[in-house]
Amino acid sequence: MADAATDRLPLRERKKLRTRQALIDTALELFTDRGFDQTTLDELCDAVEVSKRTFFRTFTSKEDVAMAPLQDLWTGFLTELSAAEPGSDTLLEMLQDTVLLVVGRLPADGWAERASRSHRLAQSTPSTAAHNLQFCDRIVRDALALLRERYDLDPATDPQPRLALDILIAAFHCALDTWTARNNPIDTTTLAADLRNAFTAVPGALAMPLRPRLTDEP
Known part of the structure; x- marks a missing residue:
């Protein structure tokens, strides 16, 4: 519609x-x-x-049309990022809020089913997976350029903005795996909930201690 x-x-x-x-x-x-x-x-x-x-x-290419639903989400992310006002405490929180805003505005007429099919194709088809990686790299570079224009940071000398974007995309893919593994519902509301869960887990993942596995052997 x-x-x-x-x-x-x-x-x-x-x-x-x-x-x-x-x-x-x-x-x-x-x-x-x-x-x-x-x-x-x-x-x-x-x-x-x-x-x-x-x-x-x-x-x-065929890969481009196969990944279009997910690429549309990230194109929308760049559009929102170009006008986003910093209302969050940190760069990562602002990036997360921007993704959630875009997800909330996605069309309800079939986008979720298309996106889940795209993600499954990326998981099962090497050429689509490679295309997806290249697209993610372009999104990161374009986002860094936008951030450099709008905020007091320099990605050329400071790795933190790049790391914040990489963490954002990694959390997104984690949430996407959880979302597409569901039988139902596959909708944007559930995707947003899975994204919030993934974003909430990021600080703990960064500080997670590494403990040796305990065994019952004498």
Whole structure:
């Protein structure tokens, strides 16, 4: 279902968005049912009735369309980060609040199911996993550039901003594993709860003592 902002777009832009969504939905269905490597780009384009030229106007590869739902979340994160006002005590808390804000604004009409399929593909398909890693690296670099512009920090000389972003993404992936392992419900409310649990666990993980395993052997 289109939201109010989409309805206000020019007709051409709405058609582009509908085509993009059709490519994502069809790709995820084909990749899940047939297998990622067994589905050709020609088959995907034929199923949506678009040309490969149209496909490449929207996505760079099969991996790109497969990861689109999760990439949309992080693109939204960058948008929010570019305007976020520091209301939290620490950089990491501000980053966590920004992710939760984006998750709360995700569309309710199927995003959760698409995102869970994307995550499962990344877990089972090496090329999508590699694409995901490259995308995460770009997000970190873009986020560092935004932080450098807006705040009194220098990621070139101080590793802490980079580490804060790496911790954020690691906690996100931990929550995503928990979320997609559920039978139900798979929705953004549950994802937000799993994210909060992962974020809450971060300080303890950083300070967790290492104790030797006790055995019953004499």
